[in-house]
Amino acid sequence: MELWFIFLALVIYFTPTVLGWSKRNAAAIFALNLFLGWTFIGWVFALVWSLKTDD
Numbered sequence: 371m372e373l374w375f376i377f378l379a380l381v382i383y384f385t386p387t388v389l390g391w392s393k394r395n396a397a398a399i400f401a402l403n404l405f406l407g408w409t410f411i412g413w414v415f416a417l418v419w420s421l422k423t424d425d
Contacts, residue, residue, distance in 0.1 A: 383407055390420025 390399040399420050406412025
């Protein structure tokens, strides 16, 4: 049961990275998500960045 919860938490935590995988700045989105995703503001910023269209 605990492993399932950990897996689900990791999937939710890295959602911005998965959504922004095909972006030009995918590595930067991953780094932001990895280092600042634990703060709600950092996670939301990474999510918005991953959903924004490339110029």
